[in-house]
Amino acid sequence: MKVLVTVKRVIDPYVKVRVKADGSGVETANVKMTMNPFCEIAVEQAVRMKEAGVVTEIVAVSIGTQQCQETLRTAMAMGADRGILVETDAEVQPLAVAKVMKAIATKESPKLIIMGKQAIDDDSNQSGQMTAALLGWPQAAFISKIEINGDAADVTREIDGGLEKLTIKLPAVVTSDLRLNEPRYVTLPNIMKAKKKPLEILKPDALGVDVAPRLKTLKVEEPAKRGAGVKVADVKELVAKLKNEAKVI
Amino acid sequence: MAVLVIAEHDGKLLKPGTANAVTAATKMGGDVTVLVAGSQCGDAAKAAAKLAGVKKVLHSDAPHYNGSVAENLAALVVPLAAGYTHVVAPATGFGKNFMPRVAAQLDVQQISEISGVVSPDTFVRPTYAGNVIATVQSADKIKVVTVRGTGFDAAAGGGAAPVETLAPGPDAGLSKFISQELTKSARPELTAAKIIVSGGRGMGSGDNFKILEALADKLGAAVGASRAAVDSGFVPNDYQVGQTGKIVAPELYIAVGISGAIQHLAGMKDSKVIVAINKDAEAPIFAIANYWLVEDLFKAVPELTNEL
Numbered sequence: 096m097k098v099l100v101t102v103k104r105v106i107d108p109y110v111k112v113r114v115k116a117d118g119s120g121v122e123t124a125n126v127k128m129t130m131n132p133f134c135e136i137a138v139e140q141a142v143r144m145k146e147a148g149v150v151t152e153i154v155a156v157s158i159g160t161q162q163c164q165e166t167l168r169t170a171m172a173m174g175a176d177r178g179i180l181v182e183t184d185a186e187v188q189p190l191a192v193a194k195v196m197k198a199i200a201t202k203e204s205p206k207l208i209i210m211g212k213q214a215i216d217d218d219s220n221q222s223g224q225m226t227a228a229l230l231g232w233p234q235a236a237f238i239s240k241i242e243i244n245g246d247a248a249d250v251t252r253e254i255d256g257g258l259e260k261l262t263i264k265l266p267a268v269v270t271s272d273l274r275l276n277e278p279r280y281v282t283l284p285n286i287m288k289a290k291k292k293p294l295e296i297l298k299p300d301a302l303g304v305d306v307a308p309r310l311k312t313l314k315v316e317e318p319a320k321r322g323a324g325v326k327v328a329d330v331k332e333l334v335a336k337l338k339n340e341a342k343v344i
Numbered sequence: 345m346a347v348l349v350i351a352e353h354d355g356k357l358l359k360p361g362t363a364n365a366v367t368a369a370t371k372m373g374g375d376v377t378v379l380v381a382g383s384q385c386g387d388a389a390k391a392a393a394k395l396a397g398v399k400k401v402l403h404s405d406a407p408h409y410n411g412s413v414a415e416n417l418a419a420l421v422v423p424l425a426a427g428y429t430h431v432v433a434p435a436t437g438f439g440k441n442f443m444p445r446v447a448a449q450l451d452v453q454q455i456s457e458i459s460g461v462v463s464p465d466t467f468v469r470p471t472y473a474g475n476v477i478a479t480v481q482s483a484d485k486i487k488v489v490t491v492r493g494t495g496f497d498a499a500a501g502g503g504a505a506p507v508e509t510l511a512p513g514p515d516a517g518l519s520k521f522i523s524q525e526l527t528k529s530a531r532p533e534l535t536a537a538k539i540i541v542s543g544g545r546g547m548g549s550g551d552n553f554k555i556l557e558a559l560a561d562k563l564g565a566a567v568g569a570s571r572a573a574v575d576s577g578f579v580p581n582d583y584q585v586g587q588t589g590k591i592v593a594p595e596l597y598i599a600v601g602i603s604g605a606i607q608h609l610a611g612m613k614d615s616k617v618i619v620a621i622n623k624d625a626e627a628p629i630f631a632i633a634n635y636w637l638v639e640d641l642f643k644a645v646p647e648l649t650n651e652l
Contacts, residue, residue: 108607112472121476133588189444190453213588215607217471219456224414224444233518234414236441239581249522253581255437255535255590259411260522267518273571273588274581309453313466313479321613324634330647333619336635341617343539343596344563344652 096206096243097152098141100175101196102134104159104166105216118314121216130166133211135173136271139278140241141209142174149243152176154203158187158195158306164294171289172281178294183306188217191299191306193225198302200230205266207248212237212270223270233263237272345374345464349398350421350433350443352412353380353388358395360536361434363498365491366395370499371461372430372487375399379510381420383410393505401505406512411521412438418445420513425450425486429464435490435591436535443490452484457591459495468495473587473610493535494593494614527580529567534585537566539596542585542612545572546601546622546641553579555642556600559649568592570608586611601641604629621645 106112107127115122130138144150155170157163158181167178181195200208208227213220220236227234235241239258240251243265252259253272263269299306327333337344347369352359362378369376376397380389381404389403402424408416421442425431431446433439435457447454459477460468466481467489534540541560543553553567560567568590569583585592587610597615602608604620604627612618613632620633623640630636637644 106472108473111606112475114476121472188453190448190451193448215473215587218473218587219454220440221444221447221454221456224441225448225454228418228445228448233516234445235519236414237437253437254524255582256524256526257580257582258525260524261411261413262520262522264518272581274575309482309484310455311481311483313481315471315476315478318470318474318477318613321618321632321634324618324630324632324636326630327635327637329639330637330644330651333635333637333648334651337596337617337619341596341634343617 096150097154097203098144098150099154099156099200099203099205099208100137100141100170101210102138102155102157102166102170103131103211103214104128104157104163105131105214108132108215114315114317118316120312120315128162130169131211131214133213133271135278136273136275137209137211138170138173138175139276140271143276145174154179156181156196156199158183158192160184167294168289169281171292172285173279177292180294180296181299181302182296183299185306186308187306188308188310189219189221189225190309191304192222193229194304195299195302195306196226197229198304207265208268210268210270212272223268227268230268233267235261235263235267235269238269239272239274241269345372345430346428347372347374347376347430347432348425348428349376349378350431350439351378351380351388351392352434352436352438353382353385355382355385356387358388358391359436360533361436361493363395364493364496365432365434366397366499367496368458368461368491369430369432370397373464374429377402379404379421379424381409381417383407389507393507394501394503396500396503398503398505401507402510403507404510404512408515409512411524412442413519413521414442414445415516415518416513417442418449419516421446422449428486430487430489432489432491435492439490443488447488450486450488452486452488453482454488454490455480455482456490457492458489459492473606474613475606492591494591527582531560532566534566534568534590534592537594539563539565540568540592540594541565541598541600542568542570542602543573543578543600544570544602545576547573547578550578555645559645562649562652570602599629600645602629603627604632
């Protein structure tokens with residue numbers, strides 16, 4: 096079974112993000128970048144399924160600038176077999192991602208597409224669901240477990256009240272939630288091997304997709320800061336403050 | 345302008361977040377219609393009709409809406425959307441699941457988790473775990489929007505909108521809902537609670553959460569957790585507060601044994617009053633706390649419960 100996984104290059108989640116002085120965007124120059132954590136989980140899941148003999152080929156896909164090749168090499172170091180970079184300098188929003196994925200899936204005919212639940216930069220949480228819709232495929236978003244059973248997959252999803260079980264027909268799109276797995280660290284030998292794996296670079300035109308953004312960002316700003324708080328010496332003082340000062344109890 | 349709000353409900357009652365989505369909808373201009381789709385959900389439709397600002401409720405009932413199956417909800421909403429300028433849903437697990445399908449089929453770019461409405465085509469939304477607030481404008485003919493509940497007040501009651509039956513859409517037959525395993529609790533829901541007591545890695549075990557539960561019971565509070573506590577198996581996933589979990593903004597948030605990672609802050613930094621209890625004097629959470637106590641939680645929390 097062939098699986099496609101998507102990997103997005105994002106600002107490292109532990110970096111303190113700064114807004115440019117003119118409010119036009121976020122400062123990315125010289126900022127540490129990494130693979131989106133949910134995409135790492137997606138790649139890890141595909142690799143585990145390959146190790147279990149369920150998956151035969153893993154194709155990693157990234158959409159963005161030339162530097163996304165690094166992200167694809169990381170996916171290949173984790174165990175993806177080859178990579179596809181759809182190269183563009185445009186701001187790629189989820190609808191464009193879905194259109195690109197639809198075009199690639201139509202060419203590659205995977206049985207399963209595993210995507211991250213959300214990118215920790217724009218926090219949209221849309222691409223996987225949109226991809227499924229454009230392909231007319233079922234989806235299982237925010238999965239914490241997946242088992243392939245013939246032409247279907249049994250999945251467990253994390254929902255607001257707890258857990259949900261679904262059976263979806265294949266081919267399908269699933270999006271990874273935090274507890275699906277814990278991604279492996281890439282080892283140096285695998286990083287070296289990954290350099291030799293095939294990495295194809297395409298332009299969106301070649302796929303017949305217009306990736307121009309639909310939403311226009313008028314401005315970005317940092318949120319209002321909370322006022323400074325106070326340290327309390329003991330529980331008695333805390334209770335007094337909550338009752339008399341904050342008046343919340 | 346005409347806004348269609350897709351309600352989240354349990355068949356009988358509306359879920360928290362829907363009333364806030366209705367408020368957001370009223371700011372987009374035009375009449376607000378609420379769609380209540382589900383299986384045997386007539387009571388939920390009646391509840392929606394009582395929300396202030398609602399002009400009309402559409403009630404669509406069929407077994408294949410059980411479990412809010414995304415493909416089936418989208419198949420119902422997409423043809424209906426043509427009559428509206430905006431399609432809105434709460435940015436809960438429910439809304440996040442199916443709305444992007446609607447947007448993709450309408451060929452529009454969804455605007456996720458708005459925290460403000462500037463005008464019918466311009467919205468405010470948090471990005472980078474709430475550290476960068478973006479104002480975005482859409483030129484799409486139909487705006488598909490999910491609403492962050494904490495960004496808007498819940499619509500009041502007292503309305504009396506008519507409820508119309510809407511023929512159900514097709515069963516897409518792609519996805520079969522099997523079952524749900526829901527956390528049973530007499531405590532308030534996290535996203536609706538006025539007070540939340542939340543535990544992190546410092547709790548050490550699921551068993552130790554009992555001391556938080558005792559405190560929560562004294563306060564009539566909900567119990568939440570950080571990702572670390574959930575990943576370690578201390579509590580179920582639906583307790584998670586954070587960037588990729590629940591977003592909450594209660595009157596009082598008590599963070600116990602939580603260090604204050606950026607991703608956790610994203611889920612609770614808009615709380616009115618934040619209290620942090622941690623034995624680590626350098627815990628980053630103290631920077632956003634109104635009151636903080638550097639003490640062993642296993643001493644402080646039981647003492648706090650007794651003092652109340």
